[in-house]
Structure formats: structure tokens, C-alpha cells
Amino acid sequence: MANPKNPTPGPGQIFGFQIFRPILAGATxxxxxxxxxxxxxxxxxxxxxxxxxxxxxxxxxxxxxxxxxxxxxxxxxxxxxxxxxxxxxxxxxxxxxxxxxxxxxxxxxxxxxxxxxxxxxxxxxxxxxxxxxxxxxxxxxxxxxxxxxxxxxxxxxxxxxxxxxxxxxxxxxxxxxSGRNYPHVAVKPPVNTHGTADIPPDLRVGFRAEDVDAALTAMNETLDIDRSDLDRLLRQVELQALVHTHRELLCEDVMSRDVITIAENGTIEEATALLLDHNIRTLPVVDRAGRILGTVGLRELANKSAARVADVVVEAKTAAKDDPAVGLVQSLTDGRTHAIIIVSADRKILGVITQTDLLATLARQSTLRAFEGKSQTAAA
Structure with a gap:
């Protein structure tokens, strides 16, 4: 039965009765x-x-x-x-x-x-x-x-x-x-995008592939899930736990608000000058109404055959201002993304969060939590 204090039916409830209880994870x-x-x-x-x-x-x-x-x-x-x-x-x-x-x-x-x-x-x-x-x-x-x-x-x-x-x-x-992906293609594990022997940054801390294999061996059971999907699921669980721990920290609390942008008809030379003059790695490209169209970086601007930024613009990774800031960790540590553009519902730019912005904020929070812990211990 539904909770009488909460008359709104929950998932799988009709008229307050639980008629559908998923057996498989993710089933609705x-x-x-x-x-x-x-x-x-x-x-x-x-x-x-x-x-x-x-x-x-x-x-x-x-x-x-x-x-x-x-x-x-x-x-x-x-x-x-x-x-x-x-x-x-x-x-x-x-x-x-x-x-x-x-x-x-x-x-x-x-x-x-x-x-x-x-x-x-x-x-x-x-x-x-x-x-x-x-x-x-x-x-x-x-x-x-x-x-x-x-x-x-x-x-x-x-x-x-x-x-x-x-x-x-x-x-x-x-x-x-119906919008499903089939045949199912398991996501490939992250690779080092810099061409070195180091493992990707987001795999250096936490569990590793051999830990998953050891856990499966210890369980001594065969699971109906692809090995790489299981790895991806566990990493998403880690991220969700991190977001839960820092759920009070929103993107609007971390983002830089004075964002350097360039119009879609801007030249390659103008875009390069903006990146170098402001010492930034990602330059948002906007249309006439100020809506985000994508981004460019020095890699894209190195295309000798292009004359305008519109010729080399790539898809921007975006987030909303009220999204948990820690939820951007996975994107900002993939070895390719240097900044997340914070946009409004109509795709207008509100701010930007770079790797440096997020790292500095998390470091500051960790310091404050450690200080609070020491203060409480001393008071006790």
C-alpha cells in the first residue's frame, strides 16, 4: 500500500497498490x-x-x-x-x-x-x-x-x-x-588520450579492472551482464556516491560567470588570439542570439583548410546551473574535455566550469571539512 502520508503513487503503483516490483535492475x-x-x-x-x-x-x-x-x-x-x-x-x-x-x-x-x-x-x-x-x-x-x-x-x-x-x-x-540501442554495444573502457603508457586519470584512484575480476571470482557466480557494462555501472555508482556526498555544491556555485565567447562567423585568427590572450583551452561559439553552438580549442583551430570557427566547431558539453557540480567529474577527467559550459533552458551561456575551477573548489571543501573535524574533536 502507498504511504498514507504521501498519497502520490510511487513507481509501479496504481490506486495505491504495488502491482509492479522490478526483478531486474533498471526495469520499469x-x-x-x-x-x-x-x-x-x-x-x-x-x-x-x-x-x-x-x-x-x-x-x-x-x-x-x-x-x-x-x-x-x-x-x-x-x-x-x-x-x-x-x-x-x-x-x-x-x-x-x-x-x-x-x-x-x-x-x-x-x-x-x-x-x-x-x-x-x-x-x-x-x-x-x-x-x-x-x-x-x-x-x-x-x-x-x-x-x-x-x-x-x-x-x-x-x-x-x-x-x-x-x-x-x-x-x-x-x-x-522505440529509441533503444540494439544490438547492445558495450562501452569501451577509457583509454589514455595522450598516447602515453599511463592509465587514464579517472582509473588511477578507486577500483580497477582486476578488482572487479577478483570480486567476480570471490562471488563464484555468473552474472547476466557484460563485463564492461558491470565496470561502467560500478564507476557510475562511485560517481553517484560522490555527488550524494557533495550534493549541496551546485554548478552555479562553482562556475565562472564572465565567459569569453566568439561568434560563429569569427575567424580562426580571432579565436586563436582569444584563447592565447585569456590563457584558456576551450572557447564557446555562439549564434547571434547568444545561444551556444559548440566550442573550439587550439586543436580544432589548427585545421589549415578552415577560415571561420563555424567550420571547425565541435559539440559542447553542457550542464544546468542547478546540476550537482561533482557530477561533472567524470566528463572533466576523460582526457578530452577541459570545460563544461553552463547553459539556461534556452541554451544561453550562464557560465563555465573548468578542470581548475572544480579541483580548486573540491580541494577547498576538503580542507574545510578536515578543519571542522579537527575543531569538533578538540571541542570534545
Whole structure:
């Protein structure tokens, strides 16, 4: 039930009742509704397309039951390594093939179903196509009835492989339309942008990749998440904890307000002079209304073929004045970003926060906290 002191329904509550409690991290009611719609479209169209091309006579089924389980992964947890295109297509097809092999060479039916699923797991593991519905595809090849068993080695190709290909193609289209990233591409770990052997600045303090590996070994469990996604999640947790600790420090408290800018029709020479004269590394570019268009630095201005800053402007990293200032740490330590432009809702420049601004403020806060701690200890 909802808290009577807070009548506003929380996430997953309707009329005060908790009807949706996420099992997976990040799941929301909206995401599940999108998944239901995707599965409806994906499975229905897969059956329709197969029926259209191959007819509906009394032969091999046009769509096999494991596709329903594949749809759960494809539409409900599209970021899972088990739901990627190769996992679905390769896992189902290879597993069905293993099921046919077991049916052909293991005479005892009971033993054959065990061997089929076992071979499917082994084959999917070796081909990096692990997909839970693959186990069901192997069983279908063994116990799917006369039409399936008589098809022999054609069964993994049709309907299993064809079903999987169509379902994945529909899934890619659906996720693109609904604004999801699929296939899921794990973010690459940060690299040193200066071409030296040092590890990136944001990886020098805190946990390292080997710490994550050691923790996974100690847990002795297999998690349904890509290794690099897990690393990124933990670093985001670190950042959120830091933001929580310094939540009272906002961007407007740290930003420089007298911002040097250049118009979009400014020349390369004018921009270079502004950077050198004011000893800054990032120069915001604005339109006639004073709205941010992007930024330029000495690297961009070194382009010999450009005449105007509009020719070399790059996308600016921005934040709002009431955003937590500590939340900018990750961007300002990526080895490429030297300043964050603070903008209003209409994209007009309010200020700028550089690496120096944030570092000086955090150092000052740390000194004050240490002094307060010593004062309280002395008073006690």
C-alpha cells in the first residue's frame, strides 16, 4: 500500500497498490509495456512472414515454441549478452542441430534428451552464442513429433534459423523506433588520450579492472551482464556516491560567470588570439542570439583548410546551473574535455566550469571539512 502520508503513487503503483516490483535492475513498468508490445509485434509478424513464404500445410511448424522465450530476452532485456543477435540466431540454430544429432545417434529417448541439451550448452558456450531458449530448441528437435523428427537436419535451418533471423530483424527495427540501442554495444573502457603508457586519470584512484575480476571470482557466480557494462555501472555508482556526498555544491556555485565567447562567423585568427590572450583551452561559439553552438580549442583551430570557427566547431558539453557540480567529474577527467559550459533552458551561456575551477573548489571543501573535524574533536 502507498504511504498514507504521501498519497502520490510511487513507481509501479496504481490506486495505491504495488502491482509492479522490478526483478531486474533498471526495469520499469513502461519498459515492460514496451517489451509486451515488441513481443506482440515480433512473434505475430514472424509467424505471418513464415506462413506467407512457406505456406501453412501439414508439415514442419512455421514457428517453434523457443521463439517465445527468445522474444522475452529480445524485447524485455535487450542489453543482456544472452539476447544479442548472434546469441539468438546462433544459439537456437546450433542447439537445434545438437538436438538432431542426439536424436540420430542416441537410441534411448530419455538419454537422448539429456545428451541433446547437454551438447547444446557445450556448443553454445564454445561458439559464444549462449541463449537459454536454445535448450528448448534442442528438446524440440527431439520431442517435436513426427513432422520435426522426419525433417532431420533441415529442422535447424527451417523453421529454427529462419524464425530466429526474422525475429532478430524485427527486434532491431522495433528497438530503433522505440529509441533503444540494439544490438547492445558495450562501452569501451577509457583509454589514455595522450598516447602515453599511463592509465587514464579517472582509473588511477578507486577500483580497477582486476578488482572487479577478483570480486567476480570471490562471488563464484555468473552474472547476466557484460563485463564492461558491470565496470561502467560500478564507476557510475562511485560517481553517484560522490555527488550524494557533495550534493549541496551546485554548478552555479562553482562556475565562472564572465565567459569569453566568439561568434560563429569569427575567424580562426580571432579565436586563436582569444584563447592565447585569456590563457584558456576551450572557447564557446555562439549564434547571434547568444545561444551556444559548440566550442573550439587550439586543436580544432589548427585545421589549415578552415577560415571561420563555424567550420571547425565541435559539440559542447553542457550542464544546468542547478546540476550537482561533482557530477561533472567524470566528463572533466576523460582526457578530452577541459570545460563544461553552463547553459539556461534556452541554451544561453550562464557560465563555465573548468578542470581548475572544480579541483580548486573540491580541494577547498576538503580542507574545510578536515578543519571542522579537527575543531569538533578538540571541542570534545
Amino acid at each position: 513498468l513502461r519498459e515492460r509495456l514496451v517489451a509486451c508490445l515488441g513481443a506482440l509485434i515480433g512473434i505475430a509478424l514472424t509467424g505471418l512472414i513464415c506462413g506467407w513464404f512457406f505456406g501453412d500445410g501439414p508439415h514442419i511448424p512455421l514457428i517453434v515454441a523457443p521463439m517465445g522465450a527468445s522474444a522475452v530476452l529480445l524485447f524485455a532485456v535487450p542489453a543482456s549478452p544472452l539476447a544479442q543477435p548472434w546469441s539468438i540466431i546462433g544459439g537456437n540454430t546450433i542447439s537445434a542441430f545438437m538436438g538432431v544429432v542426439a536424436a540420430r545417434f542416441v537410441p534411448d529417448p530419455i538419454m537422448a534428451i539429456g545428451v541433446g541439451v547437454s551438447l547444446a550448452i557445450a556448443a553454445m558456450s564454445l561458439t559464444r552464442s549462449l541463449h537459454p531458449p536454445g535448450g528448448a530448441a534442442a528438446l524440440t528437435a527431439l520431442i517435436g513429433g513426427h513432422a520435426v523428427t522426419s525433417a532431420g537436419f533441415w529442422f535447424p535451418l527451417f523453421p529454427v534459423c529462419i524464425n530466429s533471423l526474422i525475429l532478430v530483424a524485427l527486434g532491431i527495427g522495433f528497438h530503433k523506433i
